[in-house]
Amino acid sequence: MVSSTNKKYRVAIRDTLAEEMELDSRVILMGQDIGVSNGLFRLTEGLFERFGPERVRDTPISETATVGAAIGLALVGYRPVVEIAFSDLMLTCFDTIVNQLAKLRWMFGTQGPELPVVIRALTGAGLGVGAHHSQSLEALFGHMPGLNVVTPATANDAAALLRAALRCGAPTIFLEHKMLLRDSGPVRAGEIGRFGQALVTREGTDITLVGYSYTAKLVLQAAEALSRSGISAETVDLRSISPLDTAVVAASARKTGRLLVAQESYKPFGVGAEILAAVASEGIPLRLPPRRIAVPFMPIPALKALERAYLPTVESVTAAAVQMCNAQS
Amino acid sequence: LQLSKRDSIVVSFFGDGTANEGAVHEAMNLAAVWRLPVLFLCERNEFAELSPFSSQFRIQSIADRAVAYGFRGYSVDGSDVERVRALIATVIAEMRAGGGPALIEARVVRWRGHYEGDQQQYRDASAPASPDPLTVLAERHPSILDDARRQSLRQEVLTEVEAAVEFARGGEYPQPDVVFGRPAPSAIL
Numbered sequence: 001m002v003s004s005t006n007k008k009y010r011v012a013i014r015d016t017l018a019e020e021m022e023l024d025s026r027v028i029l030m031g032q033d034i035g036v037s038n039g040l041f042r043l044t045e046g047l048f049e050r051f052g053p054e055r056v057r058d059t060p061i062s063e064t065a066t067v068g069a070a071i072g073l074a075l076v077g078y079r080p081v082v083e084i085a086f087s088d089l090m091l092t093c094f095d096t097i098v099n100q101l102a103k104l105r106w107m108f109g110t111q112g113p114e115l116p117v118v119i120r121a122l123t124g125a126g127l128g129v130g131a132h133h134s135q136s137l138e139a140l141f142g143h144m145p146g147l148n149v150v151t152p153a154t155a156n157d158a159a160a161l162l163r164a165a166l167r168c169g170a171p172t173i174f175l176e177h178k179m180l181l182r183d184s185g186p187v188r189a190g191e192i193g194r195f196g197q198a199l200v201t202r203e204g205t206d207i208t209l210v211g212y213s214y215t216a217k218l219v220l221q222a223a224e225a226l227s228r229s230g231i232s233a234e235t236v237d238l239r240s241i242s243p244l245d246t247a248v249v250a251a252s253a254r255k256t257g258r259l260l261v262a263q264e265s266y267k268p269f270g271v272g273a274e275i276l277a278a279v280a281s282e283g284i285p286l287r288l289p290p291r292r293i294a295v296p297f298m299p300i301p302a303l304k305a306l307e308r309a310y311l312p313t314v315e316s317v318t319a320a321a322v323q324m325c326n327a328q329s
Numbered sequence: 330l331q332l333s334k335r336d337s338i339v340v341s342f343f344g345d346g347t348a349n350e351g352a353v354h355e356a357m358n359l360a361a362v363w364r365l366p367v368l369f370l371c372e373r374n375e376f377a378e379l380s381p382f383s384s385q386f387r388i389q390s391i392a393d394r395a396v397a398y399g400f401r402g403y404s405v406d407g408s409d410v411e412r413v414r415a416l417i418a419t420v421i422a423e424m425r426a427g428g429g430p431a432l433i434e435a436r437v438v439r440w441r442g443h444y445e446g447d448q449q450q451y452r453d454a455s456a457p458a459s460p461d462p463l464t465v466l467a468e469r470h471p472s473i474l475d476d477a478r479r480q481s482l483r484q485e486v487l488t489e490v491e492a493a494v495e496f497a498r499g500g501e502y503p504q505p506d507v508v509f510g511r512p513a514p515s516a517i518l
Binding site for chain 1: 378
């Protein structure tokens with residue numbers, strides 16, 4: 001029996017970093033204000049005191065140089081973890097991530113070196129911090145080969161998938177949702193997660209609701225609300241979007257005949273589009289066309305009242321599901 | 330401005346933290362190569378988000394970087410309005426005469442945290458923030474701005490700001506469909 005402890009998502013991440021640093025002296029953390037200041041979201045709290053300035057390194061506001069340094073460290077055998085406090089800022093180092101980090105192993109042959117670089121970044125909206133600090137950019141990274149893109153929704157997945165990211169030896173974009181940091185849940189000690197393995201988080205028969213990161217929580221809450229209206233929703237948490245587990249979604253959609261994907265990012269070329277394409281190309285018979293809940297095709301407003309209206313909510317997911325279940329099929 | 334042969338210039342403001350972004354270095358070099366009328370004005374306030382200057386730089390002055398791009402750099406006490414004004418007047422005159430870009434570092438010490446609620450544990454609480462440039466100026470020239478005039482100015486500004494806050498508080502939130510119903514600019518034909 002594996003022991004488990006109740007932890008916040010934020011603490012689960014911090015503790016996993018600490019455990020892995022304890023086990024493996026090659027794990028080095030780098031990022032802005034992660035040392036004395038404990039990170040903007042306190043995700044490295046206490047690690048500077050415990051592991052010192054060599055292994056918990058504050059960087060200047062220079063994302064490109066930091067990711068470049070991480071690549072260099074990884075090439076000579078270290079296992080660097082970069083923290084980028086807002087995933088939006090990864091666009092300043094997008095070239096280094098996509099053109100260098102993601103491609104290096106192909107450029108130097110498929111037998112090339114391991115490249116154990118983990119880039120942890122805070123994703124998502126909900127804090128009213130506007131168009132430059134709230135985006136969900138997972139689809140940009142999911143579009144590119146050579147990167148794992150991981151989107152944990154629970155404290156246990158945050159720990160288990162981060163451990164997997166640290167040990168897998170391949171470049172991994174690890175997206176931590178700001179609105180999940182304070183969520184608590186049981187965390188199983190030492191678990192190593194697997195990428196590309198979606199999880200049915202609630203069984204049901206009438207409709208399949210798919211989410212990941214914050215929307216995995218949202219669809220679960222929607223399923224609870226729907227059960228009070230006599231609708232039995234099955235929910236799926238994708239957990240990683242690259243690799244993407246379409247098989248679990250397809251099996252669920254085949255069972256329920258209705259499919260709704262909720263995402264906090266734009267519709268075009270997004271995760272929902274990919275899921276719908278996979279289900280369509282596998283010829284899964286559905287009772288009515290599948291749907292997506294996404295955000296308006298414009299930057300997110302900072303004003304909280306508008307931000308709430310912009311984002312998917314339990315209500316909007318529930319309403320769409322009710323409509324789909326009531327539609328003539 | 331260069332293309333339209335106008336004698337205006339561009340002033341680009343930034344801080345300590347931004348100075349270490351790659352885009353800044355590229356912009357400075359490009360401005361130098363094209364001899365653009367750009368004044369790079371760094372308000373150096375001793376902190377980059379949650380980190381002190383000394384942990385982010387190995388130079389004493391950000392102005393030192395100008396020489397690496399081939400233009401002039403200046404450092405000035407940012408709390409001294411008269412010095413800043415005199416320096417900028419000289420620099421702009423040079424730029425208008427075709428002198429190309431320049432970099433000015435205006436030195437101040439930050440008044441508040443990086444964000445409201447910032448505990449600032451990275452900061453020596455005993456080190457003073459820089460004085461208010463307007464207060465410095467007024468105290469230096471009591472004949473121009475006496476106490477009574479300062480008080481009345483302060484009151485005027487306070488009233489104006491309070492009225493603006495009142496106005497904002499009394500306003501209605503924008504309706505979501507008004508905002509989200511608009512097509513993206515790229516879709517407007």
